[in-house]
Amino acid sequence: MPTLDISKPIELDDGEYIVLEQRASLIKMRSTATGEYVTMHLAELAQRVVGLMPMSVHDARVIESLSDTQQHKTLTLSDHLREIVTGEHPNVKTPRPQYNPATTTQEQRVQAKLVELEADEMLHMSRSTLMAKLSAFKKSGNTGIVDGRSLTGKYPHTTDRTKVIEALCVVIAGQRGASTGTAQRLIKLTREELIMQYASDAPELPSQRTMYRLIELYTYNKHTTGSSKTRRSLADRPDRPFSKNIQLLPGAEVQLDSTPLDLLVKVPDDRPQRPTLTIMVDVATRSILAYSFRLVATKSVDHIGLIAQALTPLQNQPDRSRFRAMVEQQNKKCKLLENDELTRLANHRPFIYPRTLVIDNGKDFKATPTIHTAESFGMRVTFSPPRTPTTKSIVERQFKSIRTMFTQHLPGYVGQSVEYRGDDIDKSTDLLDIYAVQELFHDWVLNVWQNRPHSGLRDPLHPATSFSPNQMAAAAAAAIGSIDIPLNRDSYMALLPFKRRALTSTGFRHDNHFYDAPELHAFRGQERFMNVHFDPYNPSAVWAQAPDGSFIECAVKDWNASKSPFFASIQPDIDPTEADARRAQIDARLERRAEVALVSATLAGTPLHQLPTSPQLDLTPVDFDADDDTDELLELDAEGNF
Numbered sequence: 315m316p317t318l319d320i321s322k323p324i325e326l327d328d329g330e331y332i333v334l335e336q337r338a339s340l341i342k343m344r345s346t347a348t349g350e351y352v353t354m355h356l357a358e359l360a361q362r363v364v365g366l367m368p369m370s371v372h373d374a375r376v377i378e379s380l381s382d383t384q385q386h387k388t389l390t391l392s393d394h395l396r397e398i399v400t401g402e403h404p405n406v407k408t409p410r411p412q413y414n415p416a417t418t419t420q421e422q423r424v425q426a427k428l429v430e431l432e433a434d435e436m437l438h439m440s441r442s443t444l445m446a447k448l449s450a451f452k453k454s455g456n457t458g459i460v461d462g463r464s465l466t467g468k469y470p471h472t473t474d475r476t477k478v479i480e481a482l483c484v485v486i487a488g489q490r491g492a493s494t495g496t497a498q499r500l501i502k503l504t505r506e507e508l509i510m511q512y513a514s515d516a517p518e519l520p521s522q523r524t525m526y527r528l529i530e531l532y533t534y535n536k537h538t539t540g541s542s543k544t545r546r547s548l549a550d551r552p553d554r555p556f557s558k559n560i561q562l563l564p565g566a567e568v569q570l571d572s573t574p575l576d577l578l579v580k581v582p583d584d585r586p587q588r589p590t591l592t593i594m595v596d597v598a599t600r601s602i603l604a605y606s607f608r609l610v611a612t613k614s615v616d617h618i619g620l621i622a623q624a625l626t627p628l629q630n631q632p633d634r635s636r637f638r639a640m641v642e643q644q645n646k647k648c649k650l651l652e653n654d655e656l657t658r659l660a661n662h663r664p665f666i667y668p669r670t671l672v673i674d675n676g677k678d679f680k681a682t683p684t685i686h687t688a689e690s691f692g693m694r695v696t697f698s699p700p701r702t703p704t705t706k707s708i709v710e711r712q713f714k715s716i717r718t719m720f721t722q723h724l725p726g727y728v729g730q731s732v733e734y735r736g737d738d739i740d741k742s743t744d745l746l747d748i749y750a751v752q753e754l755f756h757d758w759v760l761n762v763w764q765n766r767p768h769s770g771l772r773d774p775l776h777p778a779t780s781f782s783p784n785q786m787a788a789a790a791a792a793a794i795g796s797i798d799i800p801l802n803r804d805s806y807m808a809l810l811p812f813k814r815r816a817l818t819s820t821g822f823r824h825d826n827h828f829y830d831a832p833e834l835h836a837f838r839g840q841e842r843f844m845n846v847h848f849d850p851y852n853p854s855a856v857w858a859q860a861p862d863g864s865f866i867e868c869a870v871k872d873w874n875a876s877k878s879p880f881f882a883s884i885q886p887d888i889d890p891t892e893a894d895a896r897r898a899q900i901d902a903r904l905e906r907r908a909e910v911a912l913v914s915a916t917l918a919g920t921p922l923h924q925l926p927t928s929p930q931l932d933l934t935p936v937d938f939d940a941d942d943d944t945d946e947l948l949e950l951d952a953e954g955n956f
Contacts, residue, residue, distance in 0.1 A: 316366045318333075318363070318366075320333040320336075323346055324343075325363070325364050326359075326363055326364065327362045328362075329345055329346070329347045329348075330345070330346040330347065331345055331346065331352065332344050332346060339355055340353055340356075341354050341355075341356065341359060376460060377389070377457065377460070384460075384461065387436055387437070387461075388456060388460055388461075389456070390436075390437065391437055391447065391459055392451065392455075392456045392459060393405065394430075394437070395448055395451040396451075397410075397423075397427070398413065398420070398423045399415075399451070399452065400415070401413045401415050401416075413427075424441065424445065424448070427444065428444060447459050475517075475520060475528075477508065477512070477517050478504065478517060478519060478528070479528065479532070481504050481507040481508045481511065482500070482504045482507075482528060482529070483532060485500055485504050485507055486500070486532060486533055486536065486538050488503075489538050489545070490545060490546060490549045491546070492542075494538075494539060494540065494541070496539060497525075497526055497529045497539055500529055500538070500539075501519065501525050501529075504525075505519055536549075547701070547703065550702065551702075556704075559597065561597040562598060563598060563790065563794070564598045564599050564601075564667075564786075564787050564791070565596060565598070565668050565669045565670075565798075566597070566598060566669055567596075567597040567598070567669075567672060568594050568595065568596050568603060568666075568668035568669075568670065569594070569597060569671075569673075569709035570592070570593070570595075570617070570620065570671055570672065570673045570679070570709065571592070571593070571673070571674060571706055571709045571710065571713075572590055572591065572678075573590070573591055574590055574591075575589050575590065575607075575721060575751075576588070576717055576722075576727060576728050576729060576730055577589070577721050577724055577726050577751065578728055578739055578740055578742075579609075579726060579746055579747055579748045579750075579751055580745040580746065580747050581609065581748075585740065586739075586745055587609050588728070589607045589608060589609050589748050590609075590610075590611070590612055591605065591606075591713075591716070592605065592606045592608070592612055592616060592617070592620060593605045593709065593712065593713075593716075594623075594624055594668065594709075595708055595709045596666050596668070596783075597708050598786070599664070599666065599771070599783045599787045599790065600708070600712075600768045600770060600771060600786070601663075601764060601783040601784075601787060602712070602759050603623070603624040603668065604619075604621070604622075604623035604624040605620070605623075605755065605756075605759070606619060606851065607748050607751060607755075609748060611678070612678045613678055614682075614684045615683070616678070616850075617678060617679065617681075617684045618684060618687045618809060618811075619809070619810070619811075619849075619851075621684075621687055621691070621693075622801070622809035625691065625800055625801045626801040626802075626805070626806040627660070627663075627665050628660040628663065629660060629661075630800065630802055630803045630806060631803075631806060632849065632852065632855060632857075634753075634852055635653050636854045636869075637749075637852050637853070638650050638753055640854070641747075641750050641753050642750075642753075645746050645747060645750040647725055647744050647746060647750075648750040648753070648754060650753055650757055651757045651760075651761060655761075656760065659760040659761055659764075662764075662765075662784055664783075664784060664788065664791065667798035667800075668693055669693060670694045670695075670696060671688055671694070671695050671696065672697075672698060673695065673697060673698070673706075674697070674698050675697055675698070675700060680697070719758075719763075720754075720758050724746065724751065724754070725742060725745055725746060726745045726746065727739075749851070752851055763783065764782065764783050764784045765783075766782055766783075767781060768780060768782060768786075771783070771786045803865075804864065807847050807857050807859075807865045810847040810849055811847070811848060811850065812845045812846055812847040812848065812859070813845075813846055813848070814843050814844070814845055815843065816843055817834065817837060817838060817841055817843065817844050819838065820871075821834060821868060821871065822856065822858065822868060824848060827853060827870050827872060827873075828870070828871040828872050829846075829855065829856045829868035829869065829870055829871065830869070830871055831858075831866050831867060831868040831869065833866045834858065834866060834868065837860070837861075844859060845858070846858050846859075846868075847865065854869065854870055854873070855868060855870060856868050
């Protein structure tokens with residue numbers, strides 16, 4: 315510990331003082347310049363005194379940060395140095411006479427140790443090195459003899475290579491928009507840069523090994539020899555310190571973005587496609603507030619639907635049980651949650667009112683309907699700067715979580731890029747349709763994501779404890795002195811897209827489906843056209859707006875196994891070699907016209923996968939009606955093809 319000689323004047327930051335008296339931790343002094351008396355605590359004196367040698371403060375944990383090899387080398391050398399100083403070695407039971415401080419000089423002990431270390435390849439060193447290690451050991455102990463290169467990295471000293479380093483930095487900066495190359499190309503470009511700058515006076519490049527070390531040092535975290543996309547993104551990042559985006563109030567910032575899903579879904583009469591997923595994520599709680607799946611480019615109407623989802627609890631949205639049952643029936647690999655379990659999870663899902671929406675500069679996001687709808691509910695819309703994904707870092711990172719926790723476990727997963735893709739994924743017979751993926755994602759959000767501890771949601775006093783989005787939202791709600799009232803059922807319906815449809819005796823026709831409800835009968839003959847609101851993600855019903863503004867739910871009328879909108883997507887392709895067999899089946903069916911009509915009438919409305927099968931009866935899905943003529947239903951051309 316440093317000490318002060320109080321018999322002499324001491325130097326403080328404002329001049330010399332003479333110590334007059336000390337009582338406990340208080341020091342009474344007099345200034346030699348002004349004669350003023352000052353009473354000062356030792357804590358203040360330690361900060362104001364000047365001229366003392368700096369005290370060496372060692373990190374006792376520095377040894378733990380070393381590699382196993384460096385730890386072993388440092389501790390072994392420490393034992394040898396301790397023997398030189400004290401004559402005792404922890405691995406030698408009896409002290410050796412050549413290291414006895416009472417009978418030998420330090421120089422004799424050093425010479426004896428040099429002879430001993432010659433046999434150890436790892437610790438063999440010169441006398442000057444050993445003396446330097448011994449001096450550092452006496453001052454700082456074990457930490458004083460740690461090889462500094464093992465802490466800072468084995469990068470070469472670059473004082474004499476300023477010109478080479480400057481040329482290398484110019485080359486590295488020029489790689490921003492170039493295709494990715496190797497370190498060997500950087501060395502070649504550095505040599506050319508030096509010749510261009512200094513001509514015949516260009517300095518020689520260091521050894522190849524040293525150049526690789528320099529490249530490793532000056533390309534750190536720049537991806538110069540890595541991903542070009544990441545390199546450009548890092549180059550666009552502002553050159554300043556960054557602060558972490560922390561939001562304490564749920565809904566204070568909600569980020570919205572879209573991405574193509576790493577998944578193929580089956581499409582009727584077309585090749586499998588990758589859907590586009592759009593989500594809204596609350597920054598404070600990491601809750602997924604709304605989502606949508608589209609097979610085509612997203613539009614402004616989709617984002618209005620997201621706002622409607624976020625503002626309306628699931629309990630106030632239309633019932634989806636019939637739709638989910640049809641989805642589960644038509645996708646064998648799709649197992650959805652039971653309605654009771656879904657209701658229980660929905661009751662625990664928090665309602666979060668988005669106060670600020672952070673979106674990018676896409677045309678669909680910047681469209682007037684999206685902005686107008688958000689502002690009509692008091693939301694502030696913020697646009698992220700171009701090519702700055704860090705502005706929406708939470709939602710960007712969320713897509714990776716969805717890929718690793720949800721998408722990769724579904725049939726049709728194609729991986730994050732072509733190099734991760736499997737063989738013939740698009741030819742798989744287990745692909746799900748987009749409705750199945752949508753409902754599975756709905757279940758995953760409620761059951762898994764909202765109840766899973768998140769690494770970004772931690773207790774500030776106990777950071778080892780993490781919370782789930784539901785827990786974080788519940789804790790925040792307890793500290794808020796106001797209640798945000800969500801939209802009711804009619805308000806949600808009003809935000810859905812609508813089309814003007816003719817009201818006929820059979821109801822409405824929309825998207826090749828027929829919808830009707832008993833409440834519509836009062837308007838037949840009075841209202842020729844009505845506004846029909848529909849949910850693009852739930853074709854099981856539409857909602858007709860009555861003249862008084864209320865909504866009438868109209869259920870789909872034509873949902874049975876043979877006329878399902880999913881029916882075409884699940885039918886197996888008929889192999890051309892089976893044409894003769896199929897014609898034989900048709901002939902046999904024509905001969906058993908009465909039997910087929912009887913079976914058709916008996917099994918009307920039965921789901922396709924529940925129909926009984928037998929060798930004597932062919933139940934290939936064909937629209938039969940007991941009153942129709944089977945010859946008219948099954949038309950054969952002149953060559954006998956059907």
